[in-house]
Amino acid sequence: MTIKNTLACIAILFAAMTYSQEIATEELSIDSQLQALYKKSNNYKDYKVIEKKSYRVLQSNILDSIRHFKNQIVLKNNLINTQVTSIDSLTKMNSDIHVQLNEAVNQIDTILLFGFQLKKNKYSLVLFIIILVLCASLVIFIYKFNKSNALTIQAKSNLTDVEEELSLFRKKSLERQQKLRRELQDEILKNRNN
Numbered sequence: 001m002t003i004k005n006t007l008a009c010i011a012i013l014f015a016a017m018t019y020s021q022e023i024a025t026e027e028l029s030i031d032s033q034l035q036a037l038y039k040k041s042n043n044y045k046d047y048k049v050i051e052k053k054s055y056r057v058l059q060s061n062i063l064d065s066i067r068h069f070k071n072q073i074v075l076k077n078n079l080i081n082t083q084v085t086s087i088d089s090l091t092k093m094n095s096d097i098h099v100q101l102n103e104a105v106n107q108i109d110t111i112l113l114f115g116f117q118l119k120k121n122k123y124s125l126v127l128f129i130i131i132l133v134l135c136a137s138l139v140i141f142i143y144k145f146n147k148s149n150a151l152t153i154q155a156k157s158n159l160t161d162v163e164e165e166l167s168l169f170r171k172k173s174l175e176r177q178q179k180l181r182r183e184l185q186d187e188i189l190k191n192r193n194n
Contacts, residue, residue: 030065033058 028036037058041048111123118126 030062033061 037050037054038048040054041050043049110117110119112118113123113126
């Protein structure tokens, strides 16, 4: 006999036992079987006499029921173990997802500035302060430029005035020198003529 045939026979026997057990348990529970056996048994003084055949059938049914319940317990325990394993894996997955969610929220709520992680409200505050400092610097620069420009314009105006005065002074000096030379020349001529 090959292994396939052996396995097939075992499967058929197992199916037949399961089927016969199901029929037996469906028809009569253990309690009803015990009551039926009690009713069928004979009396002898204060004792009940049971047929060996009936006893063996009852014993077989009880053992089948016990095996069936043990199999059910094993199946339920296996199911519980798989569900516990599944719950553990889902709990771990949930905690991993929670960690990833916190990291994603942290990345959304923070901005990298000059190598530092800043929350968005702090980033906005730093950016606002930088803009205010730049605007204040611009205002100060414009004020100093205008002041310097006004001083430069005034200095140019003063320089122009001074140059005009110098030019006027030169002209007057030149005229005075010419007048003095003429007078000197006239005096020299008068002295020669005299």
